[in-house]
Amino acid sequence: MTAAPMTADPGTPVRIGVLALQGAFREHLETLAGIGVQGVPVRLPRDLAGIAGLILPGGESTTIRRLIARWELRGPLLDFAASGAPMFGTCAGLIVLAREIAGGEEPILPLMDVTVRRNAFGRQLDSFETDLAVPVLGDPPVHGVFIRAPVIERVGADVEVLARLDDGRVVAVRERNLLGTAFHPELAGETRFHRLIATMAAEHQERAEGSGHRQQPTRRGGAAGSSSAA
Ligand code: GLN
Numbered sequence: 001m002t003a004a005p006m007t008a009d010p011g012t013p014v015r016i017g018v019l020a021l022q023g024a025f026r027e028h029l030e031t032l033a034g035i036g037v038q039g040v041p042v043r044l045p046r047d048l049a050g051i052a053g054l055i056l057p058g059g060e061s062t063t064i065r066r067l068i069a070r071w072e073l074r075g076p077l078l079d080f081a082a083s084g085a086p087m088f089g090t091c092a093g094l095i096v097l098a099r100e101i102a103g104g105e106e107p108i109l110p111l112m113d114v115t116v117r118r119n120a121f122g123r124q125l126d127s128f129e130t131d132l133a134v135p136v137l138g139d140p141p142v143h144g145v146f147i148r149a150p151v152i153e154r155v156g157a158d159v160e161v162l163a164r165l166d167d168g169r170v171v172a173v174r175e176r177n178l179l180g181t182a183f184h185p186e187l188a189g190e191t192r193f194h195r196l197i198a199t200m201a202a203e204h205q206e207r208a209e210g211s212g213h214r215q216q217p218t219r220r221g222g223a224a225g226s227s228s229a230a
Contacts, residue, residue, distance in 0.1 A: 015040050016054070016198060017042040017055070021043060021071070052085060052086075052201035053087065055088045056094075057092070058147065083208075086179065086200035088180070089112075089180045093180070094112075094180035095150050096109055097111050099113050100154070103118070112159070115152070119150070120153075121149060142163065143189075144184075146182065147187075152169075155173060158176070162179075
């Protein structure tokens with residue numbers, strides 16, 4: 001009786017996809033299993049059917065970019081975002097979602113109104129761990145694992161900053177249905193981001209079912225409800 005409800009209605013359990021092209025996707029599937037949410041590996045466009053949210057894992061964004069193109073996932077992923085389904089990018093997954101990549105690289109799925117800089121911590125701080133205050137997740141700090149992590153250099157007007165490093169640099173953000181962290185919560189046993197996206201997904205599913213709409217989105221290029229064109 002203590003578990004938070006993870007279903008839109010008792011008959012329809014929420015399923016969350018995890019983009020499983022490369023990188024730390026297994027850890028996300030395990031984290032979802034640990035909180036009682038069904039995770040679904042997504043490798044092909046058809047895998048997006050029937051899921052109410054999507055996690056984009058960390059890894060190597062150049063490789064993920066290539067594999068998204070190779071498996072013709074770009075259009076379907078943009079459609080999925082436009083349907084209002086929540087998407088959560090960690091590390092390379094955040095880079096995949098960013099509307100701008102500092103240094104002139106083409107964006108991958110220009111969805112979130114942020115500018116990210118890849119490998120922002122240089123050689124000395126290649127990888128590090130630190131505790132972060134993330135007020136939307138409650139009191140205990142989040143233990144952030146940063147691995148060749150990006151930093152968020154610019155946030156758009158509609159983007160909420162969820163966490164900063166002690167020096168003020170932004171490392172976690174939310175914009176409507178999109179969540180992004182520069183670090184890996186799934187490598188530190190942190191489950192609250194996964195609970196948050198599961199809750200957002202349940203709400204999305206409930207809205208979609210309530211309005212009689214199927215989850216299959218219509219074709220739209222830009223961010224859901226975004227103020228500027230992608
Ligand atoms: N350095 C990687 C990139 O730029 C991201 C690293 C990660 O996801 N842990 O794509």
